[in-house]
Every structure is written in structure tokens, then in C-alpha cells.
Amino acid sequence: MVLYEKLPSDILISFYDEILKNINEGILTKNMYYELGIIISVANRRSIILEEPCDFEQMVDQETLNDFIQCAHVS
Numbered sequence: 001m002v003l004y005e006k007l008p009s010d011i012l013i014s015f016y017d018e019i020l021k022n023i024n025e026g027i028l029t030k031n032m033y034y035e036l037g038i039i040i041s042v043a044n045r046r047s048i049i050l051e052e053p054c055d056f057e058q059m060v061d062q063e064t065l066n067d068f069i070q071c072a073h074v075s
Contacts, residue, residue: 004038004039004042005042009043009046009048012039012042012043012046012048013043013048013050015039016036016039016040016043016050019032019035019036019039020036020053023036023053024053030059030060033053033056033059033060034060034064034065036052036053036056037052037056037060037065037069038065038069040052041069
């Protein structure tokens with residue numbers, strides 16, 4: 001998560017767009033949903049609103065994602 005926090009907002013949004021595009025094309029794995037969750041979390045702290053894919057909650061265990069974000073943010 002530290003990497004995403006260091007990125008300028010426009011680059012962070014570009015990462016989001018690319019991952020979302022690949023998810024929509026079925027190219028990426030379930031792990032990419034977690035990456036997307038981290039990007040969304042960092043963007044939210046910057047007051048940037050990014051939408052989750054419609055199947056995000058089906059693919060991501062929210063508790064696991066929250067735990068990961070908490071640990072990464074503390075590090």
C-alpha cells in the first residue's frame with residue numbers, strides 16, 4: 001500500500017482504470033480485486049471517489065481486505 005500512497009493522484013487513477021479494464025475483460029485474477037480495493041482505499045483518503053466493480057463484494061472478503069489495509073497502513 002505504501003507504493004500506492006506515494007503515487008500522484010493521476011497515476012493512482014490510471015492504475016485503477018487499467019486494473020478495472022482488465023477485470024472487465026476477464027484477464028486478471030481474484031488478487032487484482034484486492035489491489036483494486038487498496039487503490040480505492042488510498043483514493044478515498046485523498047477524497048477521490050472510485051467505484052468498485054459490480055461483483056467486487058462477491059470476489060473480495062471485506063474483512064480480509066480491511067485487515068490487509070490496516071496492516072499495510074501501520075507499516
